[in-house]
Amino acid sequence: NAGVTQTPKFQVLxxxxxxxxxxxxDMNHEYMSWYRQDPGMGLRxxxxxxxxxxxxxxxxxxxxxxxxxxxxxxxxxxxxAAPSQTSVYFCASSYEYQETQYFGPGxxxxxx
Amino acid sequence: xQQGEEDPQALSIQEGENATMNCSYKxxxxxxxxxxxxxxxxxxxxxxxxxxxREKHSGRLRVTLxxxxxxxxxLITASRAADTASYFCATVESGYxxxxxxxxxMLLVSP
Numbered sequence: 001n002a003g004v005t006q007t008p009k010f011q012v013l014x015x016x017x018x019x020x021x022x023x024x025x026d027m028n029h030e031y032m033s034w035y036r037q038d039p040g041m042g043l044r045x046x047x048x049x050x051x052x053x054x055x056x057x058x059x060x061x062x063x064x065x066x067x068x069x070x071x072x073x074x075x076x077x078x079x080x081a082a083p084s085q086t087s088v089y090f091c092a093s094s095y096e097y098q099e100t101q102y103f104g105p106g107x108x109x110x111x112x
Numbered sequence: 113x114q115q116g117e118e119d120p121q122a123l124s125i126q127e128g129e130n131a132t133m134n135c136s137y138k139x140x141x142x143x144x145x146x147x148x149x150x151x152x153x154x155x156x157x158x159x160x161x162x163x164x165x166r167e168k169h170s171g172r173l174r175v176t177l178x179x180x181x182x183x184x185x186x187l188i189t190a191s192r193a194a195d196t197a198s199y200f201c202a203t204v205e206s207g208y209x210x211x212x213x214x215x216x217x218m219l220l221v222s223p
Contacts, residue, residue, distance in 0.1 A: 004154075033210070042200065042215035043155075050209065058210060090154055098142050098204040101211060103154035 002026050006091050006104035013081040013111045021076040021107050023091030031097045032074040036060065036087040037106075043090065049074055050097060081111045116144075116201040116214035124220045131188040133217040135201030136181075142204040144177055144184050145211070149198045158186070158199075163206075191221045 007022045025032065033048035035058075045058030049068040063085060065077040074093075078085060088108050092101040119134045135144065143162045147155040159175045161168045161184065168175045174187040188195055198216040205212065 035213075040215065043213040045210055045212070048210060059212075092155075097209040097211070100145070100157045100160055101147075101155070101202075103147075103156070105154045106152075 004091055004093055004102050004104035006089075006107050008107060009105070010108045011110070013078070013109065015081060015083060015111060017081050019078050019081065021078075021089055021091075021109075023074045023076065023104060024072050025074075025091075025093040025102070026072065027093060027095075027102065028071060029093035029095055029102070030071065031095070032068065032091065032093045033058070033101070034064070034066065034074070034076045035090045035092065036085075037090060038087050046076065046089075048097070078109075083111050085109065086111045116203050116212065118199070118201055118214045118217040120217060121215070122218045122220070124222065125191055127191060127193055127221055127223050129191055129221075131191050131195070131219055131221070133186045133199050133219070135184045135186070135214060137184075137201075137203050138182065140206040141179075142206055144175075145202045145204075146173075146175060146184075146186050147200045147202060147213075149200065149216070151197070155200065188219075191219075193221050193223050195219060196221045 004025045030051045034046040035043040047066040049055045091104040116137045145160045146158040149155045161177045172189045177184045200216045202211045202213045
């Protein structure tokens with residue numbers, strides 16, 4: 001049981017480039033979410049999904065896109081990377097939105 | 113915006129001492145959760161306390177919830193160096209389907 005996995009672990013992008021951060025879980029959880037963590041800011045919710053085919057915006061959705069075609073996968077797309085998107089990104093999943101969240105190890109992203 | 117606010121921002125203690133961290137929030141909640149994050153790692157769930165509960169225990173952890181004061185505390189008894197981490201509270205506001213995190217308390221436990 002791998003839990004929540006994220007790839008890549010580290011990524012360096014140039015301004016304007018696009019990329020996809022991968023997130024997968026093998027716990028059959030319906031709820032998945034993406035957070036970004038910046039120094040002194042705690043975790044802020046980017047997008048979340050309550051099940052396959054259903055996504056919604058969180059607190060800081062601008063510049064990010066998500067889709068949920070399967071229960072297992074919840075990729076996060078950066079459409080045109082900006083230095084302000086330099087951060088650590090965490091994916092999480094849970095049985096229900098208000099229950100225990102299981103976090104992945106994170107992706108460190110640097111945008112130059 | 114952040115719902116929970118942890119206090120203190122940083123705490124430094126010796127091994128064997130107790131560590132107490134507090135969390136205040138602004139609106140009605142369904143539950144409050146505490147998470148730990150070791151440096152450079154993902155968050156790990158510690159305890160979930162529901163709005164109709166006042167106290168919960170898990171090993172050396174004790175969490176209290178006072179909904180009238182909109183506050184919670186996390187007590188770690190007999191701290192160990194391995195407890196060094198950042199601790200976050202997170203709330204689920206009534207009527208919402210998302211979890212909102214505070215900015216965290218950095219705990220340093222010295223041998």
